[in-house]
Amino acid sequence: MCSSPSSKNYNYNEGAMDAEVVIEESSSTNGLVSVPAEAKPQKIIKTSYLKFETQDLEKSYSAIISAVKVNNGFVQDDNSNKSYNTITRHLVIRIPTSNFQTAIDAISENVSYFDSKRISAKDVTEEFIDLEARLKAKQTLEKRYLELLNKAKNVKEILEIERELSNIREEIEAKQGRLKYLQDKVSLSTINIEFYKLTSEAPVTTSYGTKMWNAVKGGFNGISVFFLGILYVWPLIVIAGIAIFLLRRWIKKSKK
Incomplete structure (x- = not known):
């Protein structure tokens, strides 16, 4: 816990703070002493990976895009590549979590066989609640230091309090960023789709005369x-x- 920024006593009693915002290390799992929080809805990050072969890349692409639009999703990334005898297309789709399974089912209707089909769900509810509690504690602490700043009587006290405020602000921004990231992953599920087509390209043949000329040049x-x-x-x-x-x-x- 950040100590009082000056040798003087600012009558800043952390123990007098609400139980939710005391951030001294304790025997609790997350190092927080907090009052029981109300039950909150689960925060689940859902992802999926689908891979399949198709005979018509454009037809498969159109079917996927149609399913995405119907379920209010969008294409986050789209790239293609070609190897010796395979043309592959890879899509990264973002879908509202409430439509995740519906979108998977709609895409699967046009696929007879999946080389790979993986669906996963990660529960981040505990991390979400922990971050919110720590964020609230840091914001309350910031408010206390701002009050102390107004009571500072010399330049030394002001500089020490401002240094502590800067550290607290960095921690607040880091937690806000993490919460924003988790919220994005929870509200929009991710579907990675890889579909490909095998081609029958014959290797280029070399005539006998060309081989002789190559041999002469080699000599x-x-x-x-x-x-x-x-x-x-x-x-x-x-x-x-x-x-x-x-x-x-x-x-x-x-x-x-």
């Missing part, structure tokens, strides 16, 4: 590489030539 390239290699080692060739010349002279003198 010339080989000769060029050979002579280039000789140029790289010419000092060794010169040294070897001189050594052979001197050796032969020495042999002739030895015979005489």
Whole structure:
């Protein structure tokens, strides 16, 4: 807990704060001492991954988009790629959570077989409640420090209180950002869809004449590489030539 920002006593008694906003570490699971909160609706993040083969990419795409529009969703990301014999399209769909299962069923109606179909749900209710409680505590603490700031009597006290306020504000913004992120994931479910089509592209054949010409060019390239290699080692060739010349002279003198 942030202590009083000055050696003076500001009569700032954290124990006098409401039980909900006391943020001293305790034996509770989240480190908060809080009064029992009213039961809140569950916060569930739902996601799905669908993968299937299709014979008509455009027809499948149109069927998916139709199902998305009917369920008030939208396409967040759309990309395509092509490999040797496969054309693939990947969509990231955002759907209101209340229409999540309806959208999955509508998309599935036009698919005879799924290579992969995965649906998951993550309960973030506890994290949501914990963040709200901590946010409320930090906001109350910020208010207390603002009151102390108005009572500060010198520059040192003002600077120390403002430093604490800056730290508290950073924590508040971080918690607000996390809450906003969770709320977005809870209110809009995510569906990843990957569908593909196999193609029958024949490999390019090479004529016999082309193969012969490639072989001739390969021969010339080989000769060029050979002579280039000789140029790289010419000092060794010169040294070897001189050594052979001197050796032969020495042999002739030895015979005489």
